[in-house]
Amino acid sequence: MSNVYDVLKERGFIQQATHEEEIRKLLGEEKVTFYIGFDPTADSLTLGGFLQIMLMKHMQSFGHRPIVLLGGGTGMVGDPTDKTEMRRMMFMQEIEKNCESFRVQFAKYLDFGEGKAVFANNADWLARLNYIEFIRDVGVHFSVNRMLTADCYRTRLEKGLSFLEFNYMLMQSYDFLELNKRYNCKLQLGGNDQWSNIIGGVELVRRAESRDVYGMTICLLTTSEGIKMGKTMSGAVWIDPVKTPPYDFFQYLRNIDDNDVKTCLRLLTFIPMDEVERLGNLKDVEINKAKEILAYEVTKIVHGQEEAEKALAAAKALFGGASDGGSIPTAEISEEKLSPGFGIIDALELGGLIATRSEGRRLITQGGVTLNGNKITTIDYMITKQDFEDGKLMLQKGKKGFCRIILK
Secondary structure, three states: OOOHHHHHHHHOOEEEEOOHHHHHHHHHHOOOEEEEEEOOOOOOOEHHHHHHHHHHHHHHHOOOEEEEEEOOOHHHOOOOOOOOOOOOOOOHHHHHHHHHHHHHHHHOOOOOOOOOOEEEEOHHHHOOOOHHHHHHHOHHHOOHHHHOOOHHHHOOOOOOOOHHHHOHHHHHHHHHHHHHHHHOOOEEEEEHHHHHHHHHHHHHHHHHHOOOOEEEEEOOOEOOOOOEOOEEOOEEOEOOOOOOOHHHHHHHHHOOOHHHHHHHHHHHOOOOHHHHHHHHOOOHHHHHHHHHHHHHHHHHHHHOHHHHHHHHHHHHHHHHOOOOOOOOOEEEEOHHHHOOOEEHHHHHHHOOOOOOHHHHHHHHHOOOEEEOOEEOOOOOOEEOHHHOEOOEEEEEEOOOEEEEEEEO
16 A cells, blocks of 8 residues: 555554545655654553554654654643543653653654654743743634533533643644644644544644644554453553563463454554454464464564563463473462462472572573563562462573473
8 A cells, every 4th residue: 555544544543534535645645744742641651552653653664754742741731631530740850751761662663863753842842831922822712612522621520620631732732833833743643532632733723824734543442342451450561671571561462352353463563454354353262373473463563573582482381381382391389388479499499490509599690590481680589479370370491491380
């Protein structure tokens, strides 16, 4: 396909567009500068945020220019969208730290070379605004009656919407105006929950500058039941390997519901659509192969091929045998031994992976021991019930020494 709009449509990204035919024509005829905003409410993006990275990667592969807009200014106010109460107020030091973490993460996925992707921070213009001038020049273009019908405000009115949050739509809209002036940005993209804010930005630029600009929303990453995907019992699924280790990231995707496999293959990988259809239509036991491919491909994009290979090997060893397909040693342990914890060297002994405890200490200090695909860095590590997945954990020594421990 020669038009990225058609690719995004086929893969199921696009939900709403302000001027669908005009946007498709624009993307087919020009190299378009577009932006997506990211408020730094945490020090890492989640799996849901990675969906927007994939969108930007598709756009950039067709020659379009992404602007990653960091919300150093809007992050101090907080977007009321999809929230039942006001966001926690953040201080500038925390916001700046989170923005820097975002910069590091985005640099892994997009090309920020000369004339390529751009980082911008809306604190550069929002923090210097004169309030009276802002209300006169920007506020005049907004109808309060219409704003109150927007989902991002309407759902909050019963419990109370602060005037602080009420300003958010104007601030986000002003971002589009500023980016249009600075970079000739013509397209704003965002999650489907941002539709009202995106419309506000499009209309502001058209009214204030008489320029044709556009907005488009993409789907949110949800399960087949409409629940946001990327949550576990222990919290969000992060793309930061420290917050969510690569093996845990892999296993989350490996264990998604059968009904969500095709959607995730479409949105989170670059697998051709004919293969996506084939894999997504597998049934019963065979769908597990599609899940394994999904988990491997996404982990490879997020964490690199080496980590994806390690996660795949650990998963195969844990649930099906060693990475070469053979059988592996299996040991059992009772819950009583896990309170308050079972030493990692004791576990290596239990699994027959070491001949002496000194060998175990040497292996760990040299980085030769992993637990469920994650490297153990201290000889004092204590195994607890939380380390077990479906009552199993996998210890690995070097590249080929495996032992599966089962919780009795």
